[in-house]
Amino acid sequence: MSAVLRLVADSSGGSSVAAAELMRPDRAAADEDDALMARVAEGDQRAFARLVARHSPRAQALAHRFTGSASEAEEIVQEAFWRVWRSAGRWAAGGAMFSTWLHRVVVNLCVDHDRRRRIRRLLPFADAFDPPSDEVGAERVAAGRDEMAAVRADIARLPARQRAALLLSAEGERSNAEIARVLQTSEKAVESMLVRARRTLRDKLSRRGEI
Amino acid sequence: MSDRSVLETFAARLGARGADFSRWSPEHAAEARALLVRSAEARALEAQTRALDDLIARAATADVPNGLAFRIVADVASRRSERFEWLLGSPRRFGLAGASFGAAAVAAGVLIGAFATPQTSDYASAGVDFGPALVVAVADEDI
Numbered sequence: 001m002s003a004v005l006r007l008v009a010d011s012s013g014g015s016s017v018a019a020a021e022l023m024r025p026d027r028a029a030a031d032e033d034d035a036l037m038a039r040v041a042e043g044d045q046r047a048f049a050r051l052v053a054r055h056s057p058r059a060q061a062l063a064h065r066f067t068g069s070a071s072e073a074e075e076i077v078q079e080a081f082w083r084v085w086r087s088a089g090r091w092a093a094g095g096a097m098f099s100t101w102l103h104r105v106v107v108n109l110c111v112d113h114d115r116r117r118r119i120r121r122l123l124p125f126a127d128a129f130d131p132p133s134d135e136v137g138a139e140r141v142a143a144g145r146d147e148m149a150a151v152r153a154d155i156a157r158l159p160a161r162q163r164a165a166l167l168l169s170a171e172g173e174r175s176n177a178e179i180a181r182v183l184q185t186s187e188k189a190v191e192s193m194l195v196r197a198r199r200t201l202r203d204k205l206s207r208r209g210e211i
Numbered sequence: 212m213s214d215r216s217v218l219e220t221f222a223a224r225l226g227a228r229g230a231d232f233s234r235w236s237p238e239h240a241a242e243a244r245a246l247l248v249r250s251a252e253a254r255a256l257e258a259q260t261r262a263l264d265d266l267i268a269r270a271a272t273a274d275v276p277n278g279l280a281f282r283i284v285a286d287v288a289s290r291r292s293e294r295f296e297w298l299l300g301s302p303r304r305f306g307l308a309g310a311s312f313g314a315a316a317v318a319a320g321v322l323i324g325a326f327a328t329p330q331t332s333d334y335a336s337a338g339v340d341f342g343p344a345l346v347v348a349v350a351d352e353d354i
Binding site for chain 2: 167176191
């Protein structure tokens with residue numbers, strides 16, 4: 001395993017790990033992912049490490065912006081890749097793209113996490129269970145001293161599915177049809193989520209005079 | 212189609228797909244570009260949406276923690292190892308549980324047997340209703 005860990009450590013040393021190469025959501029990249037999954041199904045740890053290196057940065061960014069916490073995002077992404085490892089034997093090459101499936105798993109874990117967090121907030125001593133977000137506090141946001149933090153806080157308050165659709169769309173490389181496949185819904189539904197999410201954000205920014 | 216409804220359609224498409232026309236169908240993108248040439252209101256809408264898109268795109272970025280991929284692979288290795296150890300320990304675990312369950316089952320069987328076993332081998336007197344069928348079956352075998 002150590003060789004595999006070294007391989008991954010080498011490829012994850014810089015945070016901009018050939019991002020363009022890693023993130024191409026085209027068929028060629030999908031075929032490479034299928035080939036890697038076939039090797040993972042045979043227990044090839046190097047192939048698994050390669051998949052992790054290719055897809056974990058984007059999955060982490062999505063989960064981070066969804067949850068507002070880098071550490072919670074990492075737990076979600078670890079769980080998602082554990083599922084990749086366990087499901088490799090059942091992977092059907094040529095069907096759904098690996099990146100679509102992985103992001104579906106990540107989004108579902110994020111939505112579950114969001115639900116549990118909302119339930120926890122109803123419990124007494126909720127703060128003891130909920131780790132603090134690594135975003136800036138509400139006071140600072142209210143003061144308008146950090147526009148980006150304010151926008152992130154606005155995004156974090158969107159309903160879970162709207163938030164997921166908006167964050168997937170913000171990556172810029174996915175069509176609404178692709179986002180619909182990740183969210184397992186129709187393209188019309190995605191468009192409706194995006195319209196509502198953008199309207200909410202625009203209203204909030206407009207009230208603060210930021211747009 | 213009136214200018215107002217054209218603008219409303221344009222605004223709806225901006226909301227659904229953003230201001231990046233590469234995300235629009237070629238036909239809708241061509242209509243939008245033509246509208247932008249002749250309508251100041253459309254240009255204002257497009258500029259506002261573009262500013263919002265830029266803001267959202269910047270807000271959606273996140274630094275990737277150093278060593279993320281390393282930790283993910285290590286986590287999976289650790290989980291696999293835990294599962295393997297759990298399976299290795301299974302015979303012992305199941306052996307103890309099995310022995311306990313077996314002993315309990317035998318004890319229960321002895322107790323039930325002591326109270327429920329018919330005192331006679333005569334099926335009719337024991338009141339067991341499958342007795343006659345069993346007798347017939349045995350008789351058939353003999354034939």
